[in-house]
Amino acid sequence: MGDDEKQGQGTTPPEKPVACVPGTRVDRLSAFQLYHLNKYAEIGMALSGEANVNRLLEMIIHEARAITDADAGTLYLVNEDATHLDFVILQNDTMNTRMGGTSGVEINLPPVPLMVDGKANRSNVSSHVALTGEIVNIADVYESEEFDFTGPRKYDEATGYRSKSMLVIPMRNHENDIIGVLQLLNAQDIAAGGCITEFSDDRVVLVASLASQAAAALTKTRLIKDLKDLFYAFIKSIANAIEEKSPYTGGHINRVVDISMMIARRINEIDDGPFSEVHFNEDELEELKLSAWLHDIGKIITPEWVVDKASKLQTIYDRAELVALRFDLISKCIETECLASKAEQLALGAGPQALAETDARCADALQELSEERAFVMSCNEPGEFMSDERIERLKGIATKTYEVNGEERPYLTENELLNLCIRKGTLTGSEREIIEDHASMTGTMLSELPFPKKLSRVPEYASSHHEKLDGSGYPQGLKDDDLPLQARIMAVADIFEALTAKDRPYKKPMPLSQAVKILGFMKKDRHIDPEVHDLFLSSGLFREYAEMELNPDQFDEVDVPPDLTMRTVLIAGVGDFEALTERLLTWGADLELEPSLGKAELATIEAYGTCKPYRIVFIPADDQGWKLVSQLVDNEGFPMHSLVMFSDAPDDEDRLYAQTLGLAGVIALPAQEQELSAVAFSIVNGHRYSEGVNPALCLMGKARLRAKNEDGGPSILVVDDSANTRMLVKYYLADKHYRLAFAENGRGGVEAYTKSHFDMVIMGTHLTGMDGFAAARAIRNWEGESKTQPVPLLAITAHYIPDDGQRSLDAGYTDYIERPFTKPKLLKLVEQYIR
Ligand SMILES: [Fe+2]
Numbered sequence: 001m002g003d004d005e006k007q008g009q010g011t012t013p014p015e016k017p018v019a020c021v022p023g024t025r026v027d028r029l030s031a032f033q034l035y036h037l038n039k040y041a042e043i044g045m046a047l048s049g050e051a052n053v054n055r056l057l058e059m060i061i062h063e064a065r066a067i068t069d070a071d072a073g074t075l076y077l078v079n080e081d082a083t084h085l086d087f088v089i090l091q092n093d094t095m096n097t098r099m100g101g102t103s104g105v106e107i108n109l110p111p112v113p114l115m116v117d118g119k120a121n122r123s124n125v126s127s128h129v130a131l132t133g134e135i136v137n138i139a140d141v142y143e144s145e146e147f148d149f150t151g152p153r154k155y156d157e158a159t160g161y162r163s164k165s166m167l168v169i170p171m172r173n174h175e176n177d178i179i180g181v182l183q184l185l186n187a188q189d190i191a192a193g194g195c196i197t198e199f200s201d202d203r204v205v206l207v208a209s210l211a212s213q214a215a216a217a218l219t220k221t222r223l224i225k226d227l228k229d230l231f232y233a234f235i236k237s238i239a240n241a242i243e244e245k246s247p248y249t250g251g252h253i254n255r256v257v258d259i260s261m262m263i264a265r266r267i268n269e270i271d272d273g274p275f276s277e278v279h280f281n282e283d284e285l286e287e288l289k290l291s292a293w294l295h296d297i298g299k300i301i302t303p304e305w306v307v308d309k310a311s312k313l314q315t316i317y318d319r320a321e322l323v324a325l326r327f328d329l330i331s332k333c334i335e336t337e338c339l340a341s342k343a344e345q346l347a348l349g350a351g352p353q354a355l356a357e358t359d360a361r362c363a364d365a366l367q368e369l370s371e372e373r374a375f376v377m378s379c380n381e382p383g384e385f386m387s388d389e390r391i392e393r394l395k396g397i398a399t400k401t402y403e404v405n406g407e408e409r410p411y412l413t414e415n416e417l418l419n420l421c422i423r424k425g426t427l428t429g430s431e432r433e434i435i436e437d438h439a440s441m442t443g444t445m446l447s448e449l450p451f452p453k454k455l456s457r458v459p460e461y462a463s464s465h466h467e468k469l470d471g472s473g474y475p476q477g478l479k480d481d482d483l484p485l486q487a488r489i490m491a492v493a494d495i496f497e498a499l500t501a502k503d504r505p506y507k508k509p510m511p512l513s514q515a516v517k518i519l520g521f522m523k524k525d526r527h528i529d530p531e532v533h534d535l536f537l538s539s540g541l542f543r544e545y546a547e548m549e550l551n552p553d554q555f556d557e558v559d560v561p562p563d564l565t566m567r568t569v570l571i572a573g574v575g576d577f578e579a580l581t582e583r584l585l586t587w588g589a590d591l592e593l594e595p596s597l598g599k600a601e602l603a604t605i606e607a608y609g610t611c612k613p614y615r616i617v618f619i620p621a622d623d624q625g626w627k628l629v630s631q632l633v634d635n636e637g638f639p640m641h642s643l644v645m646f647s648d649a650p651d652d653e654d655r656l657y658a659q660t661l662g663l664a665g666v667i668a669l670p671a672q673e674q675e676l677s678a679v680a681f682s683i684v685n686g687h688r689y690s691e692g693v694n695p696a697l698c699l700m701g702k703a704r705l706r707a708k709n710e711d712g713g714p715s716i717l718v719v720d721d722s723a724n725t726r727m728l729v730k731y732y733l734a735d736k737h738y739r740l741a742f743a744e745n746g747r748g749g750v751e752a753y754t755k756s757h758f759d760m761v762i763m764g765t766h767l768t769g770m771d772g773f774a775a776a777r778a779i780r781n782w783e784g785e786s787k788t789q790p791v792p793l794l795a796i797t798a799h800y801i802p803d804d805g806q807r808s809l810d811a812g813y814t815d816y817i818e819r820p821f822t823k824p825k826l827l828k829l830v831e832q833y834i835r
C-alpha cells in the first residue's frame with residue numbers, strides 16, 4: 001500500500017475541503033455514545049490524576065458498578081506476600097452497605113487465602129480469578145457447581161438478600177501481575193425496572209478495560225508512595241547513622257526537625273506582624289522538613305573524636321590521664337633526687353641541719369609541682385576561660401623539664417600546650433575547621449542528589465544552618481537577604497536544641513532561662529533572625545518544646561511575656577479590672593469590656609463560629625458566670641480552653657470545676673502577673689483551630705484588593721488538585737470572556753480568594769491538604785468577618801462518593817457539578833451565577 005492509501009486518500013485526487021455551515025454539524029456518534037466516551041475519558045484522567053489510594057480504590061469499584069449497573073461490588077487486593085486477597089472495598093446498594101475506602105467503616109472479613117494446604121485455592125471464585133487471571137461470569141451463583149458459594153448463601157439467609165449474577169475480573173497491571181480482583185454482584189436491567197439479570201458481554205469488555213487501567217493507576221500510585229516512603233526511610237537511616245557516630249548528640253537531628261516544624265507551622269497560623277504575609281504550603285513544609293533531617297549529613301565525614309571532644313586534651317582518648325601520670329612521675333623523680341642528695345650528704349658526713357634543709361627544699365618542690373598539676377588539670381576543663389595570665393603561667397610550666405633515663409623531657413608537649421591554651425570550649429582552630437566543614441559538606445553532598453523541583457532548595461537550606469545574619473557564619477558567610485527564612489528557622493532550632501540538650505558530655509544541662517538569655521544575645525549580635533527569635537519566645541513555642549524534651553531540673557523562671565497581640569480579650573461582668581486590663585494591654589491584647597453577661601454570651605457565641613477562636617473571655621466565677629459557661633459547654637466544639645474565670649477569692653471548688661470543664665484557669669483579682677501569665681500561655685499554646693477554620697485567614701482580607709472587573713470579563717478562581725480538571729475547566733471556558741486564575745489546593749484557594757477579588761470560585765471537594773469543604777467554610781467565615789458579599793462557590797463533586805453534593809452545600813458551597821462533567825453542563829451552571 002502506498003503512502004497516499006495509508007493516509008486513507010486512495011488513488012483519487014483529494015477533493016478541495018469545503019467549510020461546514022456553522023451549527024449544522026451532525027456528529028457521527030450518538031449522544032449516548034458521546035456521553036459514555038466522555039465519561040470513560042474522564043475516568044481515565046481521574047484514575048491517572050488520583051494520588052490518594054483510598055479514593056482511587058473507591059473510584060474503581062464505583063465506575064465498574066456504574067458500567068454494569070451492578071447492585072453490589074467488592075474489591076480485593078493481593079497482599080504484599082501474595083498469600084491472600086484482602087477485602088478493601090465493599091458496597092451493596094440494596095443493603096445500604098459501604099465499607100472500606102473513604103467510608104471509615106472497617107471491613108472485618110478474613111482475607112481469602114490463595115493457597116490452602118499447599119494447594120491453589122480454586123474453590124473460591126475470587127482466589128480462582130487471582131490465580132488464573134480468567135474472567136468469570138456466572139448467571140446465578142446458586143446454580144454454580146464450580147465454586148463454593150456457601151459464604152454468600154449464609155449472608156443471604158441472614159439478611160434476606162439474594163445473590164444472583166456475578167462477574168469477577170482480575171486487575172492486571174502493566175507488568176502483567178495480578179494485583180487485585182473486582183467482583184460485581186447482581187447486574188440490574190434498569191430499563192426493565194431494575195430486575196436482576198446477567199452481566200452482558202459488551203459490559204464485561206468495558207469492565208475488563210477499566211480494571212486494567214485501574215490496576216496500572218493503582219500500581220503507579222503505590223510506586224510513588226513507596227518511593228517517597230523509601231526516600232524518607234533512607235534519609236532517617238542516614239540521620240540515625242550520623243547520630244550513632246556520637247552517643248552524645250543522639251536525637252539532635254530529630255529535635256531540630258521538631259523545633260523547625262513547630263516554628264514553620266506557627267508562622268502559618270499567625271496573620272499579624274512580620275510573618276503575616278508568609279505561608280508555607282504543603283510542599284514548602286516538606287522541603288523544610290527534609291532540610292532539617294539532612295542539615296548535619298556532612299558530619300558523616302567528621303571524626304567522632306572531634307565531634308565528641310569533651311576536654312581540651314582529648315584526642316582519640318583523653319590525654320588528661322597521661323599528663324596526670326607524668327606529673328606523678330615527675331613527683332617521684334623529685335623524691336628520688338631528694339633521697340639521692342641526702343645519701344650523698346650523709347656520705348660526706350653532713351649534719352641533721354643540712355639534711356633538714358634538703359627535706360624542706362624537696363617538700364617545697366613537691367608542693368609547687370602539686371599546684372602546677374592542679375592548675376594544668378583545671379586548664380583542661382572546657383568551662384575554664386583561658387586568660388592571658390593563665391596562658392602565660394601554662395607556658396611557663398610547659399617549658400619546665402624533668403629527666404628520665406638521662407633524657408630531658410618537657411612537662412607538657414607542644415600539642416598538649418596548644419590544646420590547653422584553647423581560650424573557650426575544647427576545640428583548637430584546626431579542629432573547629434574540621435567541625436565547620438560539615439556544613440559545606442552537607443551542601444556538596446546534597447547538591448549531587450537530583451531533588452524533584454518542589455524540593456530543589458533542600459541543599460541550600462540544609463547547608464545554611466550555620467550562617468549568621470551579620471555574615472560571620474559559615475560555610476559561605478551569607479548575610480541578611482541572602483539567607484532564606486527556612487535557613488533562619490533551622491539556625492534558631494539548631495542553636496536552641498544544642499543549648500538545652502541534656503546529654504552533651506562537655507556541659508551540664510543548661511537551665512531554660514540561660515538558654516533563652518543566650519538566644520537573646522545572639523539576636524542582639526545579629527547572629528540569628530530577630531523575628532524568628534521573637535516568634536519562638538513570645539508565642540511560648542520554646543516552653544512547649546522544653547516541656548517535651550528538657551529535664552525537670554532545667555526549668556526555672558523565664559521572663560518572657562505572653563504575646564496577645566493578635567487576640568481579642570473580652571472581660572464580662574463588673575469588677576476591679578484595673579490591674580488585669582493594664583497587664584493585658586501591655587501584652588498587646590485588644591480589649592473589650594461587656595458588663596452584661598447576656599450580651600457577653602451573645603458576643604462570644606457570635607465570635608465563635610465566625611472566625612474569632614482567638615478570643616479570650618474572662619468570666620466572673622459566680623452563679624451567673626458559671627451558668628454562662630455551662631451554656632457555652634453546650635456549644636459543641638467550643639474552645640473551652642480560652643475561658644478564664646475570675647473572682648476576688650476563688651476557692652478549690654472553683655478551680656476543680658474549671659479544670660473539669662477544660663477551662664484555662666481561675667484567677668484571683670486584682671490579677672497577679674505570674675498567675676495571669678501562666679493562664680495566658682496555656683491559652684496561647686493550647687490554641688487549636690477548629691477543623692478547617694484558620695482564623696489567620698479572617699484578617700487577611702484587610703489587604704484584599706478590590707480590582708473588580710478592571711480589565712475585562714468576570715473573574716473565576718478554579719481550585720483543584722487535579723491538573724486534568726484544571727485543564728478541562730480552562731478548555732471548556734476558553735471561548736468565554738472569563739479571566740481565570742488557578743490554585744492547586746484548598747489553602748491556596750482561600751489565600752488567593754482573600755487577597756484578590758473573584759466573581760466566582762469553582763472548587764473541588766476532596767482535595768489534598770486542606771480539602772474543599774474546609775476551604776469553603778474558611779471562605780464563608782472570611783466573608784462574614786470582612787463583610788464581603790458571598791461569592792458564588794461551585795463544587796466539583798465526586799459522583800462516586802455518596803452525599804458529596806449535599807455535603808458541599810452544607811459546607812457553604814452555592815451549588816455543585818458532578819465529575820465527569822461536560823462543557824454544556826459546566827457552562828450552564830456557571831452562567832446561572834455569572835453573566
Ligand atoms: Fe550543623
Ligand SMILES: [Fe+2]
Pocket residue numbers: 252256295296494
Ligand atoms: Fe545540627
